[in-house]
Amino acid sequence: MTQTDRIADVWGTRTPYPRDGVWPVRVDSFLEPDVDPETVDWVQTASILHSNGDALDIAVKDGRMVGVRGRAQDRVNHGRLGPKDLFGWQANGSRERLTRPLVRRDGELVEAGWDEAMDRIVTRTRELLDEQGPSALGFYTTGQLFLEEYYTLGVLAHGGLGTNHVDGNTRLCTATAAAALKESFGCDGQPGSYTDIDHADVIALWGHNMAETQTVLWMRVLDRLAGPNPPEVVCVDPRPTPVARAATVHLAPRPGTNVALMNGLLHEIIRNDWVDHTYVESHAVGFDELAERVRGYPPEKVARICDVPEDDVREAARILGTTDRLLSTVLQGFYQSHQATAAAVQVNNIHLVRGMLGRPGCGLLQMNGQPTAQNTREAGADGDLPGFRNWSNDAHIADLAKVWNVDPMEIPHYSPPTHVMKMVRYAEEGSIRMLWVQATNPAVSLPELARIRSLLSQERLFLVVQDIFLTETAELADVVLPAATWGEKTGTFTNADRTVHLSEKAVDPPGEARPDLEIFLDYARRLDLRDKDGGPLVHWHDPESAFEAWKKCSRGRPCDYSGLSYDALRQGSGIQWPCTEDSPEGTERLYADGQFFAAPDYCESYGRDMVTGAPLEPTEYRAMNPEGRAIIKAAEYLPPHELPSEDFPLQLITGRTVYHFHTRTKTGRVPQLQAAAPDVWVEISTADADLLALTEGDLAEITTPRGSVRARVRVTGIREGVVFLPFHYGYWDVGAPGADGAGRAANELTITEWDPASKQPIFKTAAARVRKIDGAAGPPASAPTTTASAPASGPAAPTRGGDAALADERIDGGTR
Amino acid sequence: MKIGLVLKELHRSENDLAHELLQAADRHKVDHEVFHVAQDLAAWSQRHVREIAAIGERYGQSLDPEPEGEAHAAAKLLDKGSELLGRARTPGLLLLRDLRMLHMKAAGVSVDWEMLAQAAQGIKHTDLLAVAQRCHPDTLRQLRWANAMLKESSTQILIS
Numbered sequence: 001m002t003q004t005d006r007i008a009d010v011w012g013t014r015t016p017y018p019r020d021g022v023w024p025v026r027v028d029s030f031l032e033p034d035v036d037p038e039t040v041d042w043v044q045t046a047s048i049l050h051s052n053g054d055a056l057d058i059a060v061k062d063g064r065m066v067g068v069r070g071r072a073q074d075r076v077n078h079g080r081l082g083p084k085d086l087f088g089w090q091a092n093g094s095r096e097r098l099t100r101p102l103v104r105r106d107g108e109l110v111e112a113g114w115d116e117a118m119d120r121i122v123t124r125t126r127e128l129l130d131e132q133g134p135s136a137l138g139f140y141t142t143g144q145l146f147l148e149e150y151y152t153l154g155v156l157a158h159g160g161l162g163t164n165h166v167d168g169n170t171r172l173c174t175a176t177a178a179a180a181l182k183e184s185f186g187c188d189g190q191p192g193s194y195t196d197i198d199h200a201d202v203i204a205l206w207g208h209n210m211a212e213t214q215t216v217l218w219m220r221v222l223d224r225l226a227g228p229n230p231p232e233v234v235c236v237d238p239r240p241t242p243v244a245r246a247a248t249v250h251l252a253p254r255p256g257t258n259v260a261l262m263n264g265l266l267h268e269i270i271r272n273d274w275v276d277h278t279y280v281e282s283h284a285v286g287f288d289e290l291a292e293r294v295r296g297y298p299p300e301k302v303a304r305i306c307d308v309p310e311d312d313v314r315e316a317a318r319i320l321g322t323t324d325r326l327l328s329t330v331l332q333g334f335y336q337s338h339q340a341t342a343a344a345v346q347v348n349n350i351h352l353v354r355g356m357l358g359r360p361g362c363g364l365l366q367m368n369g370q371p372t373a374q375n376t377r378e379a380g381a382d383g384d385l386p387g388f389r390n391w392s393n394d395a396h397i398a399d400l401a402k403v404w405n406v407d408p409m410e411i412p413h414y415s416p417p418t419h420v421m422k423m424v425r426y427a428e429e430g431s432i433r434m435l436w437v438q439a440t441n442p443a444v445s446l447p448e449l450a451r452i453r454s455l456l457s458q459e460r461l462f463l464v465v466q467d468i469f470l471t472e473t474a475e476l477a478d479v480v481l482p483a484a485t486w487g488e489k490t491g492t493f494t495n496a497d498r499t500v501h502l503s504e505k506a507v508d509p510p511g512e513a514r515p516d517l518e519i520f521l522d523y524a525r526r527l528d529l530r531d532k533d534g535g536p537l538v539h540w541h542d543p544e545s546a547f548e549a550w551k552k553c554s555r556g557r558p559c560d561y562s563g564l565s566y567d568a569l570r571q572g573s574g575i576q577w578p579c580t581e582d583s584p585e586g587t588e589r590l591y592a593d594g595q596f597f598a599a600p601d602y603c604e605s606y607g608r609d610m611v612t613g614a615p616l617e618p619t620e621y622r623a624m625n626p627e628g629r630a631i632i633k634a635a636e637y638l639p640p641h642e643l644p645s646e647d648f649p650l651q652l653i654t655g656r657t658v659y660h661f662h663t664r665t666k667t668g669r670v671p672q673l674q675a676a677a678p679d680v681w682v683e684i685s686t687a688d689a690d691l692l693a694l695t696e697g698d699l700a701e702i703t704t705p706r707g708s709v710r711a712r713v714r715v716t717g718i719r720e721g722v723v724f725l726p727f728h729y730g731y732w733d734v735g736a737p738g739a740d741g742a743g744r745a746a747n748e749l750t751i752t753e754w755d756p757a758s759k760q761p762i763f764k765t766a767a768a769r770v771r772k773i774d775g776a777a778g779p780p781a782s783a784p785t786t787t788a789s790a791p792a793s794g795p796a797a798p799t800r801g802g803d804a805a806l807a808d809e810r811i812d813g814g815t816r
Numbered sequence: 817m818k819i820g821l822v823l824k825e826l827h828r829s830e831n832d833l834a835h836e837l838l839q840a841a842d843r844h845k846v847d848h849e850v851f852h853v854a855q856d857l858a859a860w861s862q863r864h865v866r867e868i869a870a871i872g873e874r875y876g877q878s879l880d881p882e883p884e885g886e887a888h889a890a891a892k893l894l895d896k897g898s899e900l901l902g903r904a905r906t907p908g909l910l911l912l913r914d915l916r917m918l919h920m921k922a923a924g925v926s927v928d929w930e931m932l933a934q935a936a937q938g939i940k941h942t943d944l945l946a947v948a949q950r951c952h953p954d955t956l957r958q959l960r961w962a963n964a965m966l967k968e969s970s971t972q973i974l975i976s
Contacts, residue, residue: 133975414971422849431972614957615964
């Protein structure tokens with residue numbers, strides 16, 4: 001047993017292993033001082049502060065959470081935990097938790113009982129249904145509730161109320177992952193497995209700073225890199241991330257040019273004929289169009305568009321093109337950038353033309369950003385229909401109507417589901433008149449905050465916020481519902497490699513706070529939602545009965561849960577879907593035999609035009625892909641819509657740091673995490689800093705056509721012409737923007753624009769300028785030194801957690 | 817041979833479509849997807865204008881390769897107007913009207929390309945056929961976009 005400062009040493013001690021070896025177990029734990037692990041109860045769960053799905057047990061003593069320990073037997077983490085897993089649970093015990101419902105009375109939010117709060121919501125719902133119908137109602141949910149809760153929300157909103165306005169904040173993090181999978185494979189569903197890291201010879205990370213977004217997965221990569229026959233790493237990222245530092249080839253393209261870069265790589269792969277023609281001919285359509293399209297992107301041209309060395313493009317292509325085992329992972333550098341879906345689809349294309357799918361080490365991970373985002377997508381809470389049913393396939397609607405026992409006309413399917421940016425537009429123009437926000441904070445996390453705040457504050461909009469803290473959004477609400485969170489309620493959730501975990505209730509929620517499922521069940525009951533025979537539409541009453549209802553709904557669909565049960569998850573640990581009676585152990589990789597879910601009658605989506613966003617008609621899809629093969633979809637590069645100019649010569653990108661999650665509502669209340677990254681900073685390259693006479697710690701103002709933010713300067717190895725702001729910082733702990741008008745939230749600056757295919761907002765291509773605020777020289781920026789924000793040189797106190805951040809590591813030497 | 821006439825008409829109708837797409841972008845600046853995508857789609861029509869002018873010589877047509885003026889002074893005023901109108905109910909109907917008009921104009925351009933391609937095949941002019949084969953798919957995408965946006969937007973606008 002060793003003790004490690006897990007703020008200073010984010011990834012902990014190395015346990016090297018060889019290719020095709022078994023990743024050793026390392027059990028990480030962190031308990032309150034003086035707690036004896038032998039005297040506590042351990043309650044099974046998994047991490048809720050990122051998408052990796054690290055399995056862990058909560059230590060409970062005298063009805064309180066007192067610590068956590070990684071689950072050695074789990075396939076995802078083999079006992080390991082990241083900093084947010086180790087310390088994040090302390091937020092549950094914050095004194096600032098909401099404990100009673102609040103209602104707005106005479107302009108003020110005041111405490112109320114549950115009856116009064118729910119009655120206000122139900123009364124307003126009924127009024128709006130009478131006056132306007134379901135088009136007046138919108139639901140904006142999250143990637144942090146449980147599967148049972150999403151499914152219930154989807155049923156009551158789609159099947160009960162009949163509104164098409166349901167989306168999750170997964171729109172901001174994972175919509176492009178889903179869209180790219182639908183474009184290439186006709187259906188959502190992660191092809192790869194985390195175990196592909198054990199077998200890969202090349203790992204390519206496309207806009208994915210895995211070291212900070214999925215720390216435990218990165219530990220797995222680091223352990224391969226430290227062992228015999230390590231993989232080569234290809235990294236695409238404009239920042240000097242830990243991934244970039246470990247890379248064989250690091251490409252740092254100009255923001256907004258990913259499609260050009262991908263086309264250049266595909267150009268080289270096809271020109272050198274590193275193509276698996278047998279695979280392509282048997283399992284895919286569209287290769288000829290791709291070959292034709294990428295012919296226009298030779299490396300010398302791509303090098304100019306992206307401003308990367310031509311030789312690096314060729315070298316990266318050679319590595320990708322000549323390996324026998326390629327693993328790719330994709331995240332926000334692609335998903336939140338210009339031409340998001342088109343770029344992510346080109347990663348799929350590399351795997352298709354190289355036949356690198358469904359075998360050990362040949363994996364594709366279109367990652368998620370949030371812990372339960374996969375469930376938002378599969379259970380129908382992001383607007384899509386549950387079980388990956390196709391909204392434009394009438395047979396799927398009929399099938400779903402049968403499961404719910406409603407008339408097919410009750411389920412809105414006349415057009416694509418309304419995505420959140422469209423919902424806020426409808427709220428702005430006044431046609432959505434009630435918006436119910438759950439476990440997300442749009443007043444800090446959506447683009448162009450001045451606009452968002454203004455439209456959420458409209459008197460004519462009835463805003464309901466269901467959360468665990470009084471967020472910036474909750475402060476604008478008409479009714480605030482206090483929710484129970486992870487550790488205080490039971491349910492399941494699914495990580496980015498389809499691993500389903502059970503998360504059990506460990507302690508009671510504070511005060512009168514209630515599980516989200518109970519809130520939804522109560523709403524459905526009060527509205528008296530019925531099926532077509534007069535029975536209750538939502539006929540379940542607790543998490544396990546909701547899970548059983550969901551199993552029935554998922555049966556026969558790609559995300560088949562029918563072989564899973566709470567008991568099976570309790571007896572073991574995480575299990576990957578699809579899991580049926582025939583495959584009770586789950587399924588490690590999809591598409592193992594080159595068979596896809598893409599048949600016209602079965603697929604989730606007919607796809608979209610990746611430039612215009614127009615959905616394909618069923619007949620078009622059937623003609624293009626009658627046999628249900630994978631679809632190789634080519635894309636032309638288009639320049640970003642907001643380019644640098646004389647007034648705004650730089651490009652702003654936003655992103656996260658390893659120590660925080662979203663708008664810090666939880667992590668900002670955890671001492672170790674808050675101390676590691678207490679305030680906003682701005683990263684700028686050495687060359688740009690010299691030009692602007694900026695040095696470490698200077699106060700700078702970053703301005704775009706939308707607004708201004710003030711932040712301390714950190715000079716780093718980020719590519720020239722690019723500035724970076726972390727998106728975590730809002731106003732709940734520092735008050736509203738100051739008299740100078742400059743804010744702290746990065747989204748004061750971002751542009752209102754989204755990818756036409758995935759509808760994911762673009763946070764990574766705003767034109768910006770930076771100026772020094774004179775006379776405000778201060779301490780070094782509070783940016784972590786352990787991460788992508790490490791200083792290029794010069795003074796900056798190293799990020800340390802000290803005694804408060806000492807966590808245990810137990811390496812057995814054995815295997816799990 | 818009347819191919820020159822078809823080219824002349826296409827030159828006019830593509831210029832017109834580009835102009836209308838840019839106008840629609842300006843009018844619906846607060847409908848951000850329309851604003852951005854319509855500009856991208858206008859660029860396609862402008863590219864077509866250049867291609868048509870380049871091949872027009874051979875059919876006795878002297879056509880301006882430069883697409884007609886795009887950024888005009890009125891655009892900024894329209895931007896402001898669009899922002900102010902953003903909170904009103906009527907822009908919804910205005911949007912539907914514009915999408916309907918774009919759909920019809922794109923349909924007109926599409927049948928022009930169809931006629932041109934038929935003629936090119938009849939007289940085996942492969943260069944002319946290649947131009948039609950390069951450009952016509954773009955027109956069909958413009959057409960589908962207008963249709964898809966109508967489909968996506970009309971329910972909310974008409975029933976609320």
